[in-house]
Amino acid sequence: MAKSSMADLIVEGVNTTTVPGKVTDPRLSYKVSILKGAFDTNHGVLQTRMHMVVCYKKLHADDGDSGWYVGGWIKETLGKALEEDPILAGRLVTCEDGGLEIVSNDSGVRIVEARIPLSLVEFLESKEKDQIKTELVSWKDVDESNPQFSPLYYIQVTNFQCGGYSLGISCNLLLADPFRMVKFLNRWAEIHKNIAYEGEIPRTPLFYAPNFAKRVGCPPPSSIAAASNPSWTNSKTAIFDISIDEKLNSRDEICNHVVSVCIEEADDKFGLKMGPNFVLITKKPNGDAKVEKRSKEGSFGPLKSLKYEINSSNWEDLEANKITFRRDNLPIEVSHWVARNDLEGVVLVVISSPWEGKCGMKVYVTFPRANGLY
Incomplete structure (x- = not known):
């Protein structure tokens, strides 16, 4: 069975950020109280997050049923969904009293697009599946000194060989619990389908990664880091x-x-x-x-x-198996895990x-x- 490592994952688009479609006013905020004396540093606390990988088959021969198209389209519909839940596009900021809070400052959700030299079947049947899953989600540790520059929500769309793709979600647990996160994803998918099937977004997305890759070349694989220790999967x-x-x-x-x-x-x-x-x-x-x-x-x-x-x-009760960005393409597998440093x-x-x-x-x-x- 084919193996995969971080050197195999090829990133086509990284550091793309999607913000709410309109300015959030008034801004929302959540206080984060970390019990003093309980931790040597905040580092491990700030990195606590949930990862989720949702896999889809390619059901149609047309290119519209590919991760590249989905990855391009979601950049145009995610902003609409974030208007309803703008805190997900927020950041951790340091308060005057030295405490922390999460503010809906419209800094955005980070989106990564990638491809991996494995077929979807090879991934699903691989004995190294848990190791590979860490490549299908993105996460960069929150900067403890300047947390306001660190995204708390990541989305990665990964294309498999011979069709099929995965949607990888990483969300800081201080921002949202798994149930709320899946609720948002289902709502976003509903918004996406309504816009896509009403013809409000073009057949070929404006943000179509292969077109950009042909012009500027792919960023080196080192531009993306493994999301977590594989043992956490x-x-x-x-x-x-x-x-x-x-x-x-x-x-x-x-x-x-x-x-x-x-x-x-x-x-x-x-x-x-x-x-x-x-x-x-x-x-x-x-x-x-x-x-x-x-x-x-x-x-x-x-x-x-x-x-x-x-x-x-259980995880199935969260209904992540209903997240679909095409009406006739339900997930064939969903994985969830909570991770820390x-x-x-x-x-x-x-x-x-x-x-x-x-x-x-x-x-x-x-x-x-x-x-x-x-």
């Missing part, structure tokens, strides 16, 4: 939906107890054990995030009087707005994999 993530019979407000002990229960459930589900320390990211209904390092042992006390319902979920576990808690005296939470518990061992 084997990480395990358990997803839980929780309904609680009282408002959470600032009652951290309720959140802590639910996290403890979810970790135990995830341990049982995968037969794994969370390491002694893990990173806890809590996102409030207004988008603000708090990041802290926690110890699994002795951190959370029981709350016997708390009434809640917990249901296990270290090998500590990650727990993401997303609190929804209260309703009828209840509060909902979605909890993602990720176990990293290092050297084949959890």
Whole structure:
């Protein structure tokens, strides 16, 4: 079976940025509170992200059913979608008090177009599939000193030999949780199809990478970096939906107890054990995030009087398998994984707005994999 390495990936278009179609006014902002003293640096925290690879067959003989066309068209429709969710085109900025916040400053989403010397079938059947997947998504670490210059959302369109292509998504978890990210992608695909099939974008996209490559040549492969340590593609993530019979407000002990229960459930589900320390990211209904390092042992006390319902979920429930930019071409495979620059576990808690005296939470518990061992 054919092998692939970063030297094999050929980038046709890099550092293209798509911004919302209109100026965001008023600007939105999310506060990011990183617990002081919990981390030596913010570096690992700022790099926590989700990657997703969505693969499509080539169903039609015409060139319009190729990644090059999709890659060109999405640059014309993504801006429309970002008008509805402009924070995804924002950046981390340093506040006057030294804290951080994510601001919808219309700096844009980074788009990369590439090709790889493998057929789609070879990729799907390869024993090195996990290694190859890291080449199908792009990520450049957030600059800790000047985070305002670092994108938090990347999109990579990769063309396979003999047709077929993949859409690789990388999104900082401080920006959006996986469920919200997939919801945006499905909405964007809907906008894209409406515009494309109403003839509002040309048959051949204005931003058609092969035309530019013929004129200026391809950038060297070193212009794009591997998105993450391949061991993270084997990480395990358990997803839980929780309904609680009282408002959470600032009652951290309720959140802590639910996290403890979810970790135990995830341990049982995968037969794994969370390491002694893990990173806890809590996102409030207004988008603000708090990041802290926690110890699994002795951190959370029981709350016997708390009434809640917990249901296990999975990646498939996110409905990423419905993301399609052509009406008749559904994904044939979708991969998801959470990644960091270290090998500590990650727990993401997303609190929804209260309703009828209840509060909902979605909890993602990720176990990293290092050297084949959890």
